[in-house]
Amino acid sequence: MQSKYEIRHSGGSVFVGAYMSESLGFSSRQIKKLFKDKRVCINGKPAYRDEKVKDGDILEVDLPGGGRKDIVPEDIKLDIIYEDEYLLAVNKPSYMLVHPTPRHPAGTLLNGAANYLPERARKHRCDF
Numbered sequence: 001m002q003s004k005y006e007i008r009h010s011g012g013s014v015f016v017g018a019y020m021s022e023s024l025g026f027s028s029r030q031i032k033k034l035f036k037d038k039r040v041c042i043n044g045k046p047a048y049r050d051e052k053v054k055d056g057d058i059l060e061v062d063l064p065g066g067g068r069k070d071i072v073p074e075d076i077k078l079d080i081i082y083e084d085e086y087l088l089a090v091n092k093p094s095y096m097l098v099h100p101t102p103r104h105p106a107g108t109l110l111n112g113a114a115n116y117l118p119e120r121a122r123k124h125r126c127d128f
Contacts, residue, residue, distance in 0.1 A: 005059045013052035016042060016059065026061075034061060071100065076112030088117065 005024060020026040034040050039062040040047045053059060079091040090109065097108045
């Protein structure tokens with residue numbers, strides 16, 4: 001999935017990796033993999049992590065698609081705070097894991113979201 005972002009940074013130029021982390025919320029692991037796989041462009045040209053971007057530049061990120069296929073939907077009661085066509089905000093209990101792990105493949109927020117939003121839960125990020 002191709003995503004385009006217009007850089008909005010008034011403080012001069014900034015390293016693209018730092019911008020992706022601080023302004024767009026990408027994790028350092030995601031950023032490293034995206035650059036390694038050559039999935040980041042600045043103004044239509046392949047980018048490197050140590051390259052700088054400035055206000056008005058266009059950042060293109062080609063996110064790997066498909067999503068996880070191993071999430072088993074479960075009927076878990078979700079405390080929904082807000083919902084629209086793009087966002088689901090949930091008050092997660094402190095004991096509940098967000099993502100399934102090999103030791104805990106069930107009972108997670110993502111398992112409940114996969115049941116509540118069968119089409120969208122496997123395609124998009126689950127952040128907290």
